[in-house]
Amino acid sequence: MTRDGTLGVAVIGTGRMGSDHVRRIDEVISDARVAAVVDIDGERAKAAARRVDGCAAYTDAAAAMADDGVDAVLIASPGPAHEAALLEAFARDLPVLCEKPLTPDAASALRVVRAEARLGHRRAQVGFMRRYDARFRQLKAVLDAGVLGRPLMLHCVHRNVATGPGFTSTMTISDSVVHEIDATRWLLGQEIIAVTVLRPTPSAVAPEGLSDPQLVLFETAGGAVVDVEIFVNCGFGYQVRCEAVGEHGTARAGDDDGLYVNAAGRWGGEIPQDYVVRFADAYDREVQAWVDATRRGEVTGPSAWDGYAAAAVCEAGVCAQATGERTTVTLAPRPALYGG
Template sequence: MSDTRDLRVAVLGVGVMGADHVDRINRRISGARVTVISDASAERAAEVGASASDAQLVTDPFEAIAVEDVDAVLLATPSAAHAEQALACVNAGKPVLCEKPLATDAEGALEIARREAELGRRLVQVGFMRRFDHEHERLKSLIDAGELGQPLVMHCVHRNPAVPPRCDSATVIWNSVVHEIDATRYLLGEEIMAITVLRPTPSSHAAEGLQDPQLVILETETGRMVDIEVFVTSGVGYEVRTEVVGERGSAMIGLDVGLVRRTDPGRWGGQITPGFLERFGQAYDSEVQRWVDAVRAGGGSGDCVDGPGAWDGYAAAAVCAAGIRSLETWDRIEVDMVPRSTVDASARVEPEQSE
């Protein structure tokens, strides 16, 4: 692909997230344009497509992937469809930015990672947008610089005001806790070895059969522990907070006031962010722009990823799968994960640069 030509992007799935990506690419992303829109609802596709006048509407997502006028795919379809569609992108040799999760089972994510590794070229980026959030980036830099000393524990809060009626207890893990799983790997720089999901008294606002809230304990390979409160029917607002406690102090993000270090007494106040698009709008913009730049730089044969890739999608899926078993059994479950060196394309091609 020429460096001077815009990246031609197919957006698959134009619900809230996909429609926001179409608008983002049209208005705020340089070097890309939406040329194909696909959605199970023809009416919805036409409505969103009205804002992208030169985009063609293709009902079948696999036909959309194959369209000649498509260089790359942004995948925002329902989670259960991700694995098959992402794999189709890889098999077609087309870079894909896949919203989380990469798959709703570890085996599906592993198949994608292995197929990508066979090609020897990184094509799959996973939409863990928190890695592009300025607050998360600052916290990561603080940890890496050793300013907190050795990190010991991490506390996380993930609250939504409400979720669709179809959301069940497992969906909370696959679609919400998955973010904290990736944030743990990103911030602490190590894999998660075990997970325990606890069931507090359910909220009266949760749908029948929905375990909400949930308390999740993650254990990393060096013994650090992360506790997560996930509460998706809080009725209050969208809250994502993370506090890392180290040997020399602590730091917290997600209070709508930037990073807070507990060194001086004081007070703060304000309004709670109403939704995820408001809280992470900057992160989504940065994520998509860097993905577009990476795909254009990769051309027809280079790597097309600038951020979490197929291995990260698989690692998160493996932890989520263990979490589902813990939710069902009430037990601590060890994560069953294959060695990275046998799967990840970047680890196989350039092992000295692997994380």
């Protein structure tokens, strides 16, 4: 699969996330190189390619995948373009790391799942990077070891400095809370069966028409309850925390643990201002793990099924948001490829 032991990666999408992955593969990750970049804006693709020796620029994902130097694909384009790129990669039997969402809705995500199942082997990993964050991995280890006994509740916080133009109330679920959806399923090893959304009076600084903050409640198949405070215009920083409450104790991940300074009669530290800074190490670990597994001929990490399940929960969440009522989650039968 690899040439000279180095994995040639085509990065599809050269926006903020894609550009960061190009930098990461070129400067941080070992045993991989950026062989090609793709963007519908040809000039932007060429600009990204110029920063990497030997990198080709394309405006068409299929053409990039046909490049002899490409062994694997990293998809960082907008969500609506993911399905076509994933199916093209499957047709060429190329390993894929796809940034969330797998696709923007459950129906298209299920099509991807079924297409991969027809291959008979996994090819896709979904970019739920919290699974690679050191603090969340510690929390997962504590839960798996049974230190807390049976998990009863998760208390989650997800705060963002501010939203950009065009951010809508439904995007608080599909773009933000989707991470808590995957974290819940991963930490507890349980599917989410119902969603309720409570919407207090919006903050005075929330953009017109945006319901912010919100409280999202999950119920799981194992009887656990999860609450998520989502506050996307908190104004002061980017914070993500999760506290697990079990029968015998509690454990919390995500507390600020950077440098604290005592000087001039004050103490304090710095709050990250966005996810790229807060989860920089997690992104590095995620991409390195994907590269390592791909070079071994394996696919690990969050699966296409995980991406589909998250999309299905998001759809239930958006419905609950609109109606104010508890909404059940409907999942298709899980293909055997994913342990069904």
